[in-house]
Amino acid sequence: MDAHIQVKNLNAYYGNAQALKDINIEIPGKQITVIMGPSGCGKTTLLKTFNRFLELTDGVNITGEVLVDGQNIYEKDIDVTEVRKRVGLLAQRPFPLPMSIYENVAYGMHIHRTKNNRDEYRKAVRHYLEVAGLYEEVKTRLMSPATSLSIGQQQRLCLARGLAVEPEIILGDEPTSALDPISSQHIEGRLLDLKKQYTMVIVTHTLRQAKRLADYVIFMYLGEVVEAGPAKEVFNNPKQERTRAYLEGQF
C-alpha cells in the first residue's frame, strides 16, 4: 500500500483522560478513507491530529508521530501553516468567512500568494466553484455575502475555499451531519469525484455513509483502532468481534 499519511505510536490526552491509545495506522493515497465508530470513540480527535488542529484545544497533550509524505508534522521546526495548507479541512458545520462568495474562495490564494494577477484569481475562483458544484448557482452574485447562501451551498463554498488552497489531503469531520439529505448527496457526490486527485479522510458516524464512500476503513472504539483495512474486507468479513458487532448495529 502506498501510504500518504502514516501514524506511529500516537497518543493523545485531554488532561488525564486518554483519548487516543497508541494508534498505528497507514492511510492510502488518492482514496477515501472513512473513520467510523460510535460517538466519543476518538474519531474526530484522530482526524484533528492530521492538520495539527488538536493542539488548539486547551489542555491537550499529544505524543507520537504523524507522517505526511514521510515527514513527521509534529517535529519542532515544522511550519504549521504549511501543514494546514497541504491538509485541508471540511468542518462539521460550514463557517463562511465574513466576506463575499468570491473573497471566500480567493482568501486562501491571497494569503498563500499562489496567484499573480486579478485575471488568474478570477479564473481560479471560477474553477474551484465549478469543482465544488456551486458555480452555476452563484455566478450572477459572486459579490454577495457568503452568509446569504443556504447551509448546503455554504458547505460547498467551504469545499471550494479549501480546494483553492491547493491541498493534497482533504479531511472531513462529519461534513454532511448538519445538512439536509439533498445537500448531503451533493457533497458526497463531490467527494467521490475528487478522490482521483486527493487523498481524503472522512469521519462519519453513519454506517450507511461509510459504506457509500469508503475505499478504506478504520474502525475505532474507545480511543483505539480496532480494525483497519480495505472497505470490502472490513464490511464483508470483519476480523474483530467488536467490528462485527458494530456493523450489525449492536452499539
Add this chain to the structure above:
Amino acid sequence: MKKHWHRRHIIEAIVKTLMMLSFIIVAGSLGLILWTVISRGLPALTWSMLTQTPKGGFYLGKEGGILNAIIGSLYLAGGGTLIALIFSLPIALYLETYLGDSSWGHYVRLALDVLWGIPSIVYGAFGFTVMLSFGLRASLLGGIIALTLLELPIMTRGMDEVIRRMPVDLEQAALALGSTRLEVAARVVTRQMLPGIVTAILLAFGRGIGDAAAVLFTAGFTDRIPTSLMQPVASLPLAVFFQLGMPYPEVQKRAYASALILTIIVLAISLGSRWIAGRLSKYVLK
C-alpha cells in the same frame, strides 16, 4: 374548534394590553419630548445661532449664537471618546483573551457595570477633586478626562459583548486554510467585529456629548472657543441649562433651539452609526 374564553386566554389578553400600553407610554413620551423641543426651538433657530459665538448681552436676549457650545461639545465628546477608545479596546481584548469567564473576569465586568450605572455628577465631582489636587482649573482637558471616565465603562462593555459573540469556529475555519494568527486577526476577526465596535464607540460618544453634570465643574463655561487644552470650554447641555435659567422668554426659546441642535447631533450620530454598522455587517456571520 371554536375559541372559548378560558382564564388563560383572558390573562393573555390582559398582559398583552399592558405590554402595548407601556409601549404607547414610551413612544408617546419620546414623541412629546421631540414635539416640545421642535415646536419651541425651531422658531428661535436661526443661522446666526449656528455660526456665531455669544456677543455681549446674548443671555439678556441680544445678538449672538452658540457656536462656542457646539464646537466645545464636539471637542469634549470627541476627545473623551478617543481616549476612552485607546483604553477600552485593550481592556476588552484582555478581558476576553486572558480573563474570559474566570472569577476575575466576572469581577471586572461587575465593576464596569457598576461604573456604567454611576450618575455622571459623581464623575464630575470626582474629576473636579482630582483636578484640584493637580492644581488644574476647569478646562477642556478636565472635561475630556471626566467624559473619558464616563464613557469608558460603556465602550468597554459594548466591545466586550461584541468580542464574546465572536464564534470560535470562525477563527478555526481561517486557521484550517493555513492562516497565521495575525492573518486571522487582521482579515477575519476584525471584519466580523468591526460593526459592533463602531456601534459601541458611537453609543459612548452619544452619551458623552449629551451629558451636563460631568462637565459642569470640570470644563466650566465660556463664550469663547478654546484654543488650548487648558482653557475652559462651553458645552451644549450647559448652554441649554444656563439659557433656560434666564428670566427672558427670548433666551428661553434659544435654550430650546440649543436643545434641538443637540438632539439633531445625537440623532445624526445614532442614525449614522446604524448606517455604518449596517454597511459593515453585510458580510458578518450572524
